Amino acid sequence: MKIAVARETRQGESRVALVPELVGKLTAQGYTVAVQPEAGVNAQYADQDYLEAGAEVTEDAFDGADLVVSVNPLDSYQVRTLAPGTSVMSFLPTRQSLDLVADLRDAGVTSFAMELVPRISRAQSMDALSSQALVSGYRCAIVAAGMLRRFFPLNMTAAGTVPPAEVVVLGAGVAGLQAIATAKRLGAVVKAYDVRAAAAEEIRSVGAQAIELELETLEGSGGYAREMTEDRARRQMELLTPYIAAADALITTAAVPGRQAPLLVTAAMVEQMKPGSVVVDLAAESGGNVEGASPGEVVRIGHAQVWGGANVPSQLPQPASKLYAQNIVNLVTLMTRDGAFDPDFEDEIVIGSCVTRGGAILHEPTRETIEGPAPEPDPLAEPAASPVVEDPTQTSDRTGGSTRFEGDSQ
Numbered sequence: 001m002k003i004a005v006a007r008e009t010r011q012g013e014s015r016v017a018l019v020p021e022l023v024g025k026l027t028a029q030g031y032t033v034a035v036q037p038e039a040g041v042n043a044q045y046a047d048q049d050y051l052e053a054g055a056e057v058t059e060d061a062f063d064g065a066d067l068v069v070s071v072n073p074l075d076s077y078q079v080r081t082l083a084p085g086t087s088v089m090s091f092l093p094t095r096q097s098l099d100l101v102a103d104l105r106d107a108g109v110t111s112f113a114m115e116l117v118p119r120i121s122r123a124q125s126m127d128a129l130s131s132q133a134l135v136s137g138y139r140c141a142i143v144a145a146g147m148l149r150r151f152f153p154l155n156m157t158a159a160g161t162v163p164p165a166e167v168v169v170l171g172a173g174v175a176g177l178q179a180i181a182t183a184k185r186l187g188a189v190v191k192a193y194d195v196r197a198a199a200a201e202e203i204r205s206v207g208a209q210a211i212e213l214e215l216e217t218l219e220g221s222g223g224y225a226r227e228m229t230e231d232r233a234r235r236q237m238e239l240l241t242p243y244i245a246a247a248d249a250l251i252t253t254a255a256v257p258g259r260q261a262p263l264l265v266t267a268a269m270v271e272q273m274k275p276g277s278v279v280v281d282l283a284a285e286s287g288g289n290v291e292g293a294s295p296g297e298v299v300r301i302g303h304a305q306v307w308g309g310a311n312v313p314s315q316l317p318q319p320a321s322k323l324y325a326q327n328i329v330n331l332v333t334l335m336t337r338d339g340a341f342d343p344d345f346e347d348e349i350v351i352g353s354c355v356t357r358g359g360a361i362l363h364e365p366t367r368e369t370i371e372g373p374a375p376e377p378d379p380l381a382e383p384a385a386s387p388v389v390e391d392p393t394q395t396s397d398r399t400g401g402s403t404r405f406e407g408d409s410q
């Protein structure tokens, strides 16, 4: 059985789906591993490192592969070269990739989307959304510290005392908590806000002050946040304004599954910030938490420099690749039986993450978008097995609805 590692084709992508130190985890299970030349070069892994780890390095890595792994989905032209029955495993944002999903279906390729791995305890080691959010959160805090023209920590010297910087973090999920912890370690005074009730305790547990607003909390299904009403959004902005005006650095990481990132901070709020202040918007690519933020750019609003995140995990490609590769290896291991890549489609992690298989789209929300509503069953017809499997445990990805967490009763 052969696993191929793709060289990423997305503009600006620096990560790689498998790092040399994990090649042995796959060869030990009986796989041969073939890597496209220079696949890891932007993450500081040379072809020689893969060769020494026991992989083959060849432009024709996909030929005869049973599974192709990548960070971003393959391009359609690559999918069309795959033999029917080949599997692919990568991030696959289904809503933004409808043509590609149709191509995967038509090519008879079995595709697994890392965003769709159910966020249950058993799948934590395969949760690439979390591993990449952790990298992003860290990077956001470092960017803020680097852009701010003052110390993060308190400094007491013979020449006098320099007070610490004040950092406000909005959104305290995986990325936000990591941003808080990193800013704290650098010595800043950190305050943070999140709409979920559970977040206040999590914020305090990483050493920050939880900003508590006189507003209802917004718990959605599966441990995620719900969307705000317009009225609540306006009220939240009013109540957060003084905290933002007092901050030296503002970091925003808020997201709501299936929606554009919520707008939390208007340009008028940023204009109230002090000269030299810094705003880091991790959500800039998905709509932006901060009005005026632009992905991949630094713009000036009032006195503040506003940094918009664009493919942020790729900015720390070595740790991001290492963590992602570990997620991939763990998922491949789950799908390996008797030394062969043989996913058990009765397993909720396998079926939950599968988008296409055997010429059909198994991810029901995507199938319905591409193919339309399933035909009404003919009441007179004999019951027959449906080619489309509806996943009972998880119905969508972050861009397509809710993902269930263990313990979610809905």
Ligand SMILES: NC(=O)c1ccc[n+]([C@@H]2O[C@H](COP(=O)([O-])OP(=O)(O)OC[C@H]3O[C@@H](n4cnc5c(N)ncnc54)[C@H](O)[C@@H]3O)[C@@H](O)[C@H]2O)c1
Binding pocket: 119, 120, 121, 124, 127, 129, 130, 133, 170, 171, 172, 173, 174, 175, 176, 193, 194, 195, 196, 199, 223, 224, 225, 226, 228, 253, 254, 255, 256, 257, 262, 264, 405, 406
């Ligand atoms: N296996 C598991 O059980 C598992 C895995 C990963 C994450 N989680 C938990 O799920 C939760 C969310 O995870 P995520 O980081 O992927 O979420 P996410 O990326 O969807 O959202 C980031 C954060 O933004 C917050 N947010 C949304 N709207 C907001 C608003 N208007 N104002 C302020 N904040 C707002 C959300 O509450 C969330 O904490 C966290 O509690 C996390 O610990 C559980």
